[in-house]
Amino acid sequence: MGTATGTTADAERNGPPEGGGPGGPAGGAGRSAPPDPPERPAPSTPPGPSGAARTSGAADANSAPGPAEASGSSGDPGISEAPGPSPLRLLLSRVRPHQGVLLRAGLLSLAGSGAGLAMPLTAKYAVDAFAADRSPAGPLVALTALVLVGACLSAYGRYLMSRTGEGVVLRARDQLVSRIMRLKVPAVDRLTPGDLQSRVTSDTTLLRTVLSSGLVESFNSVLMLLGTIGFMAYMDLTLLGVTLVVIVGIGAVTSLLMPRIQRAQLRAQESVGAMGAALDRVLQAFRTVKASGAEERETAAVAAAARHAHDRGVTVAKWASVTDVTMMMSIQLAFLAVLGVGGARVASGSLEISALIAFLLYLFYLMGPIGGLVEGWTGLQSGLAAVRRIDEVESLPGEPAPPPAPVREAVRDPGPARPLGVAFQDVVFGYGDERAPAHQGVTFDVPAGGMVALVGPSGAGKSTVFSLLERFYDHDGGTISVADRNIRDWPLAELRGALAYVEQDAPVLAGTLRENLLFAAPEADEEALASAVARTRLDALVARLPEGLDTAVGHRGVTLSGGERQRIAIARALLRRPRLLLLDEVTSQLDAVNEQALRDVILELAEQTTVLVIAHRLSTVRHADRIVVLEEGRVRRAGTHEELLTEDDLYRELATTQLAADAR
Numbered sequence: 001m002g003t004a005t006g007t008t009a010d011a012e013r014n015g016p017p018e019g020g021g022p023g024g025p026a027g028g029a030g031r032s033a034p035p036d037p038p039e040r041p042a043p044s045t046p047p048g049p050s051g052a053a054r055t056s057g058a059a060d061a062n063s064a065p066g067p068a069e070a071s072g073s074s075g076d077p078g079i080s081e082a083p084g085p086s087p088l089r090l091l092l093s094r095v096r097p098h099q100g101v102l103l104r105a106g107l108l109s110l111a112g113s114g115a116g117l118a119m120p121l122t123a124k125y126a127v128d129a130f131a132a133d134r135s136p137a138g139p140l141v142a143l144t145a146l147v148l149v150g151a152c153l154s155a156y157g158r159y160l161m162s163r164t165g166e167g168v169v170l171r172a173r174d175q176l177v178s179r180i181m182r183l184k185v186p187a188v189d190r191l192t193p194g195d196l197q198s199r200v201t202s203d204t205t206l207l208r209t210v211l212s213s214g215l216v217e218s219f220n221s222v223l224m225l226l227g228t229i230g231f232m233a234y235m236d237l238t239l240l241g242v243t244l245v246v247i248v249g250i251g252a253v254t255s256l257l258m259p260r261i262q263r264a265q266l267r268a269q270e271s272v273g274a275m276g277a278a279l280d281r282v283l284q285a286f287r288t289v290k291a292s293g294a295e296e297r298e299t300a301a302v303a304a305a306a307r308h309a310h311d312r313g314v315t316v317a318k319w320a321s322v323t324d325v326t327m328m329m330s331i332q333l334a335f336l337a338v339l340g341v342g343g344a345r346v347a348s349g350s351l352e353i354s355a356l357i358a359f360l361l362y363l364f365y366l367m368g369p370i371g372g373l374v375e376g377w378t379g380l381q382s383g384l385a386a387v388r389r390i391d392e393v394e395s396l397p398g399e400p401a402p403p404p405a406p407v408r409e410a411v412r413d414p415g416p417a418r419p420l421g422v423a424f425q426d427v428v429f430g431y432g433d434e435r436a437p438a439h440q441g442v443t444f445d446v447p448a449g450g451m452v453a454l455v456g457p458s459g460a461g462k463s464t465v466f467s468l469l470e471r472f473y474d475h476d477g478g479t480i481s482v483a484d485r486n487i488r489d490w491p492l493a494e495l496r497g498a499l500a501y502v503e504q505d506a507p508v509l510a511g512t513l514r515e516n517l518l519f520a521a522p523e524a525d526e527e528a529l530a531s532a533v534a535r536t537r538l539d540a541l542v543a544r545l546p547e548g549l550d551t552a553v554g555h556r557g558v559t560l561s562g563g564e565r566q567r568i569a570i571a572r573a574l575l576r577r578p579r580l581l582l583l584d585e586v587t588s589q590l591d592a593v594n595e596q597a598l599r600d601v602i603l604e605l606a607e608q609t610t611v612l613v614i615a616h617r618l619s620t621v622r623h624a625d626r627i628v629v630l631e632e633g634r635v636r637r638a639g640t641h642e643e644l645l646t647e648d649d650l651y652r653e654l655a656t657t658q659l660a661a662d663a664r
């Protein structure tokens with residue numbers, strides 16, 4: 001027990017890895033992605049005879065991440081942009097389990113489109129039949145059958161594709177959420193919640209887009225393009241030549257516009273992210289904004305960001321319309337050229353009128369595959385970016401699976417929980433920033449059973465003791481033992497299962513009061529629940545609430561006072577029947593009566609288990625069996641209240657000022 005020995009902070013960093021992938025945080029330039037944009041809608045061009053509206057490739061940049069991310073903007077400063085496996089490989093690895101059904105879906109769509117492809121030729125036969133005064137019934141029946149069969153095949157193919165896409169999205173979300181739950185605390189410390197959310201929501205949604213439009217549609221479009229050109233060649237080679245000259249010429253011009261659209265989308269997406277960040281800032285500190293009278297200023301800041309997003313969105317719209325028009329023009333110009341050349345050839349008798357009609361129908365049919373290719377290209381870009389963003393989260397360092405069982409043995413076993421002792425020996429730990437390490441050689445013992453209080457000035461490293469015990473962070477040097485066993489040798493789930501931690505600002509989760517109380521011990525019975533409620537003096541609150549324990553609290557529920565929240569957190573910890581209870585300033589917001597009651601509960605608990613408390617009240621430390629005084633990341637002295645009063649200047653000062661003041 002006693003003084004620190006002062007090892008340096010440069011001692012070896014993190015302990016042995018416990019799982020999780022490679023990669024790690026580094027400060028990347030960041031922007032926040034918008035929280036939950038919907039799937040990117042496809043702007044339309046006029047439908048061809050197939051009836052399928054095609055995109056020009058310009059996405060609604062204000063609504064969802066487009067190819068923006070493809071250019072390397074990770075979006076979160078906490079996620080490194082270190083090169084990993086190629087995004088295409090990652091994408092294909094997600095698609096591989098579904099390749100069979102995707103192939104079927106693709107073939108069905110292709111067959112559907114192929115039926116459409118046979119229509120102009122059949123229409124030619126109908127026209128020929130009319131011209132030759134024959135019955136057109138055969139070609140007309142065939143045309144009707146082609147329409148119906150084509151529609152059914154396409155619809156089923158699309159359904160299969162969408163269903164598979166939803167499956168891929170679900171799988172990606174499941175994996176991502178379970179990964180996020182297992183991320184190590186330091187990794188999450190560096191992330192932006194909004195960005196993380198957008199990876200789970202919009203980025204996973206983009207996977208579906210890339211599957212359907214990016215891969216399958218592109219594949220189908222190429223085949224359809226070749227098929228259409230083949231039919232056109234069969235109809236008339238000269239007219240095909242005229243068509244290709246016009247389309248390839250305009251296509252070359254359009255391709256020059258593509259990088260501009262991509263850049264414009266990137267900027268638009270960044271500005272949407274910036275707007276989200278501005279709004280996030282206000283919502284995070286909503287009361288402070290109001291209390292500071294800063295509504296106008298903050299409104300102006302968010303409005304400026306929104307205006308910026310608008311301006312950039314308009315730029316995207318400008319380039320998108322130019323591309324749309326250019327593409328449409330290519331078909332219309334080709335139409336005029338074919339009409340001119342074809343008309344002259346019909347007049348000279350070198351081409352049948354029915355062949356010209358069929359050729360013109362094929363010409364409009366081209367619009368579908370061309371639009372599909374452009375859409376596929378943009379879809380692929382955004383999908384690749386999404387895959388990379390998802391993979392970035394999945395390769396952050398994680399804790400071993402499974403997560404700690406919420407219910408410990410002790411909850412099922414009504415017998416007394418055996419208390420755990422704790423020993424810190426020369427513990428060194430820094431949070432990885434440039435400041436001095438939070439622990440610079442901390443040494444103290446906590447015997448099994450009883451209550452030990454940690455005191456010290458703000459920033460001395462008291463809460464860090466708890467974070468290290470919970471293994472939210474791995475210490476850099478020295479040894480931490482729990483029950484004489486090195487903390488690194490404890491299975492994480494077992495270690496956390498033996499502890500209960502009441503945080504300084506214990507949050508209430510959105511849900512009912514009952515759910516909140518049972519959060520750490522869902523299997524606790526009604527009797528245990530009633531006892532915890534009574535011991536923490538929550539019974540008056542329960543009686544006051546309209547639906548008692550089943551009243552919704554937190555967000556969209558009843559708002560609770562700071563003291564009520566603290567008592568809920570303590571009740572939650574009691575229900576867990578911990579072998580080591582970590583209490584962080586738990587009585588700071590309680591009134592005298594409740595504080596007295598809870599102190600009695602804690603003292604009673606200390607007879608059965610080990611209680612380690614960060615105390616800010618004289619009344620708490622007086623009852624502690626031992627007090628450890630921390631200062632600047634070191635243990636200054638340890639002893640009883642009386643010993644420390646006479647032996648330690650800092651403690652005496654704390655006892656007469658801070659601890660006494662907090663005692664009210």
Ligand SMILES: Nc1ncnc2c1ncn2[C@@H]1O[C@H](COP(=O)(O)OP(=O)(O)OP(=O)(O)O)[C@@H](O)[C@H]1O
Pocket residue numbers: 189431433438456457458459460461462463464465
């Ligand atoms: N998550 C974190 N990331 C980076 N630095 C941190 C983090 N948490 C704490 N620190 C820093 O580590 C040092 C010790 O913090 P700690 O919270 O342990 O002090 P404390 O004694 O509990 O203070 P207080 O009484 O004010 O709660 C402080 O300098 C603090 O700023």
